[in-house]
Amino acid sequence: MVAITRHSPIAHSAYHDLLRSLREETVSGLRGTPTRVERNKRVYWYDSFRVGSEVKKTYLGEDSPELQQRIARAADLNSTLEERRRHRARLIRILRAEGFLGVDAATGSLLNAMATAGVFRLGGTIVGTQAFRLYEGELGVRFAFDATAQTGDIDIASFERLSLALEDTVSEPLQKVLGDFSFAPMPTLDHLKTWRWKQTRNDLLVEFLTPSFAETEELRPLAALGVHAQSLHYLNYLIAEPITAAITYRNGVLVQIPRPERMAIHKLIVADRRRDGPDSLKAHKDRLQASFLIGILAEDRPDELHDAYADAMSVGPQWRDRIGATLNRLPNVAKLLE
Numbered sequence: 001m002v003a004i005t006r007h008s009p010i011a012h013s014a015y016h017d018l019l020r021s022l023r024e025e026t027v028s029g030l031r032g033t034p035t036r037v038e039r040n041k042r043v044y045w046y047d048s049f050r051v052g053s054e055v056k057k058t059y060l061g062e063d064s065p066e067l068q069q070r071i072a073r074a075a076d077l078n079s080t081l082e083e084r085r086r087h088r089a090r091l092i093r094i095l096r097a098e099g100f101l102g103v104d105a106a107t108g109s110l111l112n113a114m115a116t117a118g119v120f121r122l123g124g125t126i127v128g129t130q131a132f133r134l135y136e137g138e139l140g141v142r143f144a145f146d147a148t149a150q151t152g153d154i155d156i157a158s159f160e161r162l163s164l165a166l167e168d169t170v171s172e173p174l175q176k177v178l179g180d181f182s183f184a185p186m187p188t189l190d191h192l193k194t195w196r197w198k199q200t201r202n203d204l205l206v207e208f209l210t211p212s213f214a215e216t217e218e219l220r221p222l223a224a225l226g227v228h229a230q231s232l233h234y235l236n237y238l239i240a241e242p243i244t245a246a247i248t249y250r251n252g253v254l255v256q257i258p259r260p261e262r263m264a265i266h267k268l269i270v271a272d273r274r275r276d277g278p279d280s281l282k283a284h285k286d287r288l289q290a291s292f293l294i295g296i297l298a299e300d301r302p303d304e305l306h307d308a309y310a311d312a313m314s315v316g317p318q319w320r321d322r323i324g325a326t327l328n329r330l331p332n333v334a335k336l337l338e
Contacts, residue, residue, distance in 0.1 A: 004296055005142040011098035015137035018091040019246040021084050022254040026121070027060060027070045028077040036063065039165050045071065046168075059122060059168040088251040095248050101136055101143050107154065108249025110206075113177050114156075117170040120255045122224040123162045125242045127209065127235075128155040131257040132289050134245040139260060139296050156225075157209040157239050163224040174227055178206060193219045193228040211236035234273075234319075237312060238266040261301065261308035264293035265323070269312070272322040278329075287326060291333050298336040309337050 007015075027034075032049025035057065043063035049056055061067050070077070077084075096102070103111070107130070114120070126134070130153070136143060170177075175185070175194075183197035183206060197206045210220050212231035219228045238258050247253040258266070271286035272278050297305040313320050327334040 004292075004299075007100070007136070007140045007142055008098055011095055011100065012137075012140040014091045014094045014098070015100075015140070015246065018088055018095070018248075018252050019137070019244065019254075021088050021091075022246050022252050023066075023244060024070055024073075024077050024084070025254065027067075027074045028081055030071075030074050030078075031058075034060065034071045034074070042165075044166065057168065059118075059166050061121070085251045092248045092250075092252060095137075099142065100248055101133060102248040103130075103133065105249070106204075108247055108253065110154070110181050111247055111255060112249055112253045113180070114174070115253050115255060117172045117174065117177050118168075119156060119170060119174070119225060122166055122168060122170065123158045123256075124156045124225060125158060125239045125256040125258060126155065126245075127157045127238060127258060127263075128153060129285075129289070130154050131245075131263065132293075134247070134255070134257050135260050135263075135293065137246060138243070138257075139300065141296055153205045153207060155207050155209055157211075157235055158222050158225065158229070159236070159239065160210050160220050160222060160229070160231075163210075163222040166224050169224055170226055174225060188219070190219070193221075195219055195228045195230050209235060211239070234266065234269050237269075237315070238262055259304070259308070260293055261297055261304045264290050264297060264305065265308050265312045267293070268326040269319065269322045272325045278325070287330060290326070291330060294333050294336055305337075 030047050032047055035046045035048040037044050037046055037057075045060040045063060045067060046057040047060055049058075060071070102108075111126075114124070120126075125131075133143070135141070178197045182200045184200055185194040186196040186198050188194060188196075195208045198204070208222060208225065208227050208229040210222060210229035210231050212218075212233050213236070214231075217231050217233060220231045221227075222229050240262065242256040242258055245255050245257045247255060257263075267286045267290035271283045271290065274280050274283045274286070276282065294305065312323060327337070
């Protein structure tokens, strides 16, 4: 098990103050009337406004008491917009002084552009090591082992059905957003179904993913984002009920990441299903990240961890076999889950 070092109470408080302010920002720019729409037994909120003779709707989020409260305060939030942005910049300076790992400027700039286009508002969820890094703020812990938190990829996952149900799209095509950062589409068998982009000046990759509910793992469309995505088994478990996270870039960027307990258990699964085998460097990294998260969650959020573990184990024998195979390599982690 990896030793856990905590951030100070000052840093933990500053992070959650930053996150709260960014959540408020989601309704500070309303152009029209907030409208409730029910689809497939779920309720979504939209900003409905008129452009000429046409009524347009911008997706705000799924119904929740918190969102309703923010909508009710939208006018007040608009009046303090610049003040709150300056406050967030001060909070980010505090976090940097406290030793937050955060993200590098290039990654922060790209994720900020994606957020501005609406990627995370429309259901996009950062997964993989970029998401792992962002648990620093959510869990209030320091990353003491750099290799586990380093990556050259940005993976964005979303549900195909949600992407279709929202009936809203990014404000700027992602092909253009990525092109502005010198990303070029990587070739696929079907040139009309691009799901990976590579930055021309280095090896940074951006990939779009979606859960597979079929036997095969094929490319599927994400209508809201205007891209295709590689479908993967087990991904539905990971990105169910995501949480928001704050990126410490400029005056903050609001994104979505998986719940840490789901990430921890999902890492146990993918460590065993890596195409290059469970002894690969990526599988080793998966096990390190799982061990780190499970060690923290067993201490801080044992009920959430237990529920996530029981949830995965109840799906079926293949899930249990993969989790069990990884835990056989991690006896100390297995004890925490018993």
